[in-house]
Amino acid sequence: MQKLKVDVAVIGAGTAGLVAYRAAVQQGARTVLIEGGQYGTTCARVGCMPSKLLIAAAEAAHMLDLAPEFGVHAGEKRIDGAAVMARVRRERDRFVGFVLEGVDTIPDADKVRGHARFVAPHLLRVDGVDGKENGEGLEIEASRIVIATGSTPTRLPVLAGAGAGVITSDDVFDWQDLPQSVAVIGTGVIGLELGQALARLGVRVSVYARGGSVAQLTDPVVLRQAGRVLREELDLHFQSEIVKAERDGDEIVLCTREGGEERCARFQYVLQAAGRTPNVGKLGLEHSGLALGPNGVPLYDSRTMQCGNSHVFIAGDANQELPILPEAADHGKIAGDNAGRYPDVRPGLRRTPLTAAFTEPNIVTLGASYKALTAPGKPKFAVGKVSFENQGRSRVMLQNKGMLRVYGEYVTGRFLGAEMIAPRGEHIGHLLSWAVQSRLTVDQMLEMPFYHPVVEEGVRTALRDLAHNIAKGTSDIDPDEVEPGT
Template sequence: METIRCDVAIIGAGSAGLTAYRSVHMAGKHPILIEGGPYGTTCARVGCMPSKLLIAAAEAAHSVKEAPGFGVHPGPTRIDGKEVMARVRSERDRFVGFVLSGMERMPEEHKLRGYARFLGPNRLQVDQHTIVEAKGIVIATGSTPQIPPAWAAAGDRVITSDAVFDWTDLPRSVAVVGTGVIGLELGQALHRLGVHVVILARGSSVAQLSDPAVKEIAAAALREEMDVRFHTQVSAVERVGDGVRVTSRDTSEREVSEVFDYLLVATGRKPNVDQLSLELTGIALDEHGIPQYDSKTMQCGDSHIFIAGDANNELPLLPEAADQGKIAGANAATWPEVKPGLRRTPLIIAFTEPNIATVGASYEELCRTHKGSFAVGMVSFEDQGRSRVMRQNKGMLRVYGEYGSGRFLGAESIGPRMEHIGHLLSWAHQTEMTVEKMLEMPFYHPVVEEGLRTALRDLAQQLEKAPPPKQSCPDCTPGC
């Protein structure tokens, strides 16, 4: 078995691993990037980009359906599933190609194929062929979508989102389990492309929302268009010919059995850390076996080991993975000198229609950290001018501000163009603007952003009042 030495070993060549590699390389140190799976990143292969390709096709179909509302009457709509998926796969492969081109430009001595596991704090074994000794190590092994073993027994008709983008045609029917971002995005896209879709949720969660008022509006908007069944549990899954029978049970104990072409499981992803032999590193692990780390430096304890991206189970988002990878790589290259890196304002967007966006501190978080010391402003998009012009007048935006300082703390929303408004709010949050300063910014007419101004004006009025007496926050409990 060959032994090689380097300054920093990076386990995983996804978004976090690649940015970590660049940080180490720019620091003038010798990195080795270890990857056992296919190159190409989760985002490019099975995540951000292919899902948006499917959503774009769904938006085109939905626009045709909605056109008569404007007095425009197109001819019969024909959705060619094979053409839809051919474009999804073709453009997906193009995005993956960009990543592969970058990998090809890396020096060969910086790349090592295989799966790594720890032999000790500074030693890794890669498959059965190489020992790597490194001064610093970055864990960037990503995550994997999970299927309950009992459901997996039904075979290849029980899938995760990873499998969707290899379809060569659209199926006739799909049951989606989970109302997180992935389940809602794919479920709505498939529904709009003519697939019979049923979405099942064990609780009442809607994407990343925690504000009860926004969550209620979001659930109603989604259920108005699709068959979304909250508080419904899957009790049995079995293979039936070329399909799968899904039996579900609601809170009244009423059971329903239906046959679908596929069961799409979108109930979360598991960090890929269980095969790393982390117990040999000496670093502290949490109850799930994930290394405990400093979110500003990405350092595990005071060790030379750093962790970034989906592997740490913090926020499984590409921008977060990239930022964390940059910090982890830079600190691994200079260890034992370690510095805090830039952690940006949290921004999460679900590309549903309407968009769902959260910025900064969530309502649930503020109920813990600012109980009785934050105010809420809101706007409904039902009568907002530009939203009605576009016939997209659904949703609600709730913005949060701090009594005394007037500082903008965060927002939760579902509404038209929230992917863009969310960015405006995240910039305001990161620069620690007050609500007063935000209202001094320009607002054109007529734009959806005028709805944001309405919410900020409402928040400003609430902040002028005396804060309420400190009391319990009964509606802050997740899922209530």
């Protein structure tokens, strides 16, 4: 048995782990980075970047469909599925290459290949050293440990017996060609992004949701609007229970129950996009001395990433807080800094929450969510809104769909957050999240410049409505607000 003693051991070399490793090293700690799988982050390999490549191809196809409405007529549209997926894989590999170049700069003595698990609070056992599945094994005694093991797509037991056609988003980006048909299970960010992109590329797509959720939205008015907008283009099924899935030749027969009625349809693939599961089940956490939550994830302080009062820190998707790259990077920096200088543990920089689904229109939330603001015991808040249906620049671009709702604090007038399904919402989200983090008031935001004609003029309309409702001390209640759902 090989033995190694270090100041900090980081388990996982994804975004959070790489940032944590570098932060701990900068603190002067002798640090090792342990990875049991392929190098290359979730974002680069199977997440942010390959999905946006597929979406970009879908947008090009959609613009051809939309062109006649501008009076522009092209020839017959032809989608070369093999070429689409070849570019996705080629550019995906390029992005992964950038990550691998960064890994190559890490000294070999600091990289450990294998699967780590706790055998005691300060002791890790690493099996499969140097990539060998049955390697000799290594024991690492670490004064501090960072868990940054990421997450994997959740697999549904009801689909387990249907064979190879049941896939996750990780599998999509290795396709050699576009399929004929796909059932997408889940209306979260991944399910909606991939579902809409595939549909625009000519794939027959049906999307099924157990409830009425749409991406990360919690505002019932925006949620209802999002369901309406997306249903114009997608075959969306809310309140749908998956009953069974069976392989029949080259297809899968998927049976669902909606409103008490059972229906079956045939698909080439069934794509599971019903969330992600933290990779903590094989870490031997029962030997770590840590208190665990009901999901098996160690309890931790989101300001410091410290698990209880222990020497262990947790970062990125592994803590199941918000599985997006910017948050993983921030988690890793905080965890690595604190592990490196332990026991001098300090709160790190937590930015204003900002999430985006790159559907069209974009679905974006930022700052305090509607759900958080309406939690029991929270003070009342004012709401402003704008529909993009008649917003000038949106109509010019034939993207005049969606709604923005903005929230403000009574008395102080401080801007609190927003939820939207909106054209160019990814840009609006950045603008408004900066305002939240700067603690601007609604009046201060209305003093800022707004050009004409731009989509952001819709933001001004919503802010004016919000300012009016703050001044009068109440917001108009929308009938849709009473009954959340789609």
